[in-house]
Amino acid sequence: MSAPDLKIEAMRRRHLAAVERVELELSAIPWSRRLFLEEISRSGDRYYRVAFCRRELVGFIGMMWVADEAHITNLGVSKVAWGAGIGSRLLLDALGYASGAGIKDCTLEVRAGNLRAQRLYARFGFVAVGVRRAYYHDNDEDAIIMWAYDLASERERSRRAGIAAALEGEGKSD
């Protein structure tokens, strides 16, 4: 699947039924609709976006921050849409926003067994810096703690520009 006509916009209350469907499809410990609502109801330290492909909500990303440190709280792409660059575009959008807002570094937790997501994050400069043992209570899986540093640096800007250009190239060749 390709996503040439992907649109990313702010997550709103009206999106939450579809967001919840994607979350239930993906997560063994799904966020409730109420939690998403609480998150998007906060202003000033939250950034939540949804991705639409041909009018269908196919993914979302959430980010919070304290001072100049951000935390990716959630990221999901509906399975039928995996591999089309939607996760990458959502990350590009959120990290680009963070960089422009003066946020310096960004962290996240990812399941130790979730190599797909870890590869995605590594392409964006995230490095593994530690482990939270048995962090996920459904199966006691460890969480890998990853950080991306200096989001506004030339190095990170050009990394993101390279990813964006590659995605653009993929879209055009479809």
Ligand SMILES: CC(C)(COP(=O)(O)OP(=O)(O)OC[C@H]1O[C@@H](n2cnc3c(N)ncnc32)[C@H](O)[C@@H]1OP(=O)(O)O)[C@@H](O)C(=O)NCCC(=O)NCCS
């Ligand atoms: C992790 C996740 C968000 C990735 O979303 P995605 O939309 O599939 O991500 P992308 O398409 O940008 O990148 C994934 C793969 O597709 C490939 N890809 C990206 N764009 C592509 C394109 N246009 N054509 C072909 N392949 C492409 C990438 O190279 C990447 O390959 P890899 O798996 O070998 O690293 C998604 O798998 C998901 O929702 N997983 C479950 C929830 C989850 O793990 N969330 C993260 C929790 S920390």
